[in-house]
Amino acid sequence: MFPARDPGTAQGGCFCSSGIDAEKSIKNRICPLVAVGRGVGKGEPADGSSFRKDRGKTRTDEPMKTIYHEIYEKTRPYLDTRNNEAHACGSYNLSRRLLTHYPEADPDVVLPAILLHDVGWKSVPVEKQLDAFGPTAHDRETLRIHEVEGVRIAGEILKSLRYGEKETGEILAIIDGHDSRHDALSVNDALVKDADRLWRYTAAAVDIDCVRFGRTRDVQLDDLESKMGIWFLTSAAGDIAREALGELRGKGGG
Numbered sequence: 580m581f582p583a584r585d586p587g588t589a590q591g592g593c594f595c596s597s598g599i600d601a602e603k604s605i606k607n608r609i610c611p612l613v614a615v616g617r618g619v620g621k622g623e624p625a626d627g628s629s630f631r632k633d634r635g636k637t638r639t640d641e642p643m644k645t646i647y648h649e650i651y652e653k654t655r656p657y658l659d660t661r662n663n664e665a666h667a668c669g670s671y672n673l674s675r676r677l678l679t680h681y682p683e684a685d686p687d688v689v690l691p692a693i694l695l696h697d698v699g700w701k702s703v704p705v706e707k708q709l710d711a712f713g714p715t716a717h718d719r720e721t722l723r724i725h726e727v728e729g730v731r732i733a734g735e736i737l738k739s740l741r742y743g744e745k746e747t748g749e750i751l752a753i754i755d756g757h758d759s760r761h762d763a764l765s766v767n768d769a770l771v772k773d774a775d776r777l778w779r780y781t782a783a784a785v786d787i788d789c790v791r792f793g794r795t796r797d798v799q800l801d802d803l804e805s806k807m808g809i810w811f812l813t814s815a816a817g818d819i820a821r822e823a824l825g826e827l828r829g830k831g832g833g
Contacts, residue, residue: 580812580813580814582813582814583680583681583813583814583815583818646691646740646742647671647690647691647694649740650691650694650695650736650737650740650742651667651694653736653739653740654667654694654695654698654736656701657698657699657700657701657732658697658698658701659701660700660701660703661697661700662787663697663698663700665783665787666697666778666784667693667694667696667697669778669781669783669784670693670696670774670775670777670778671690671693671694671774673773673774673777673778673819674689674690674693674770674771674774675690676819677689677770677773677774677777677813677815677816677819678690678770680813680815681766681770681813681815683766684766684767684770685746685749685767687743687746688746688749688750688753688767689767689770689771689774691737691742691746691750692749692750692753692754692757692767692771693771693774693775695729695732695733695736695737695750695754696729696733696753696754696757696771696775697725697729698728698729698732698733698736699724699725699726699727699728699729699730699731699732699754700725700729701728701732703721703724703725703728715792719759722758722759723759725758726754726755726756726757726758726759727755729754729755729757730751730754730755733750733751733754734747734751737750737751749765749767752764752768753767753768753771757771757772757775763812766813769812769813770813772812773810773811773812773813773815773816774816776806776810776811776816777811777816777819777820777823779803780803780819780820780823780824780827781823782827782830785799785800785803785827800824800827800828803820803824804824807820807821807824
């Protein structure tokens, strides 16, 4: 378990107004990364040139963006399955929230990894997906396929953006075991795993999962409560999950 530190002032520029609520992302069907603005990573310029092999060469033919916006735009074509665009947006917000508790973590690894971690589901036929995740999952081979394909696709995206080789290597290692490997390789890996799972504690995710798993709200919330002691690798994520679950039960009258 990675203990949390006092976050002080939270990082700004989340996709949505609330770090634990992805509903606006779902309603809008987009993620306004352009709002992230400057300084999301470790002092990078808004066009992300500090992460490229040709760093120092700025572009003047398009509006200034963060590198995360560019990654997201290249990721979107792979997110139109399993409600993955909403999931990526919500998990990104949550990873930013977790980063405020772990200054030793590297946002240049964590944020791209969370945006890219599920792109491999695009390579899995829709009719096979529910066998590989969720409460009745039994197809570990298909689960593994989405990780392997995710590494391939994410690698192509990051290479096309000339993202840093060191950061790319760690991002791909995280994606390669983000579901099949419980233990974290690093604090960066732990934050990605926890942000991924924390999204399930948002109101939007609960609504989605109740429909796709054929569950009542109470059954879904009880299941989430049972997972809190075994899912999370950081103390901050556990605290956020408990707070979110309390809010969800309050909203539902339970």
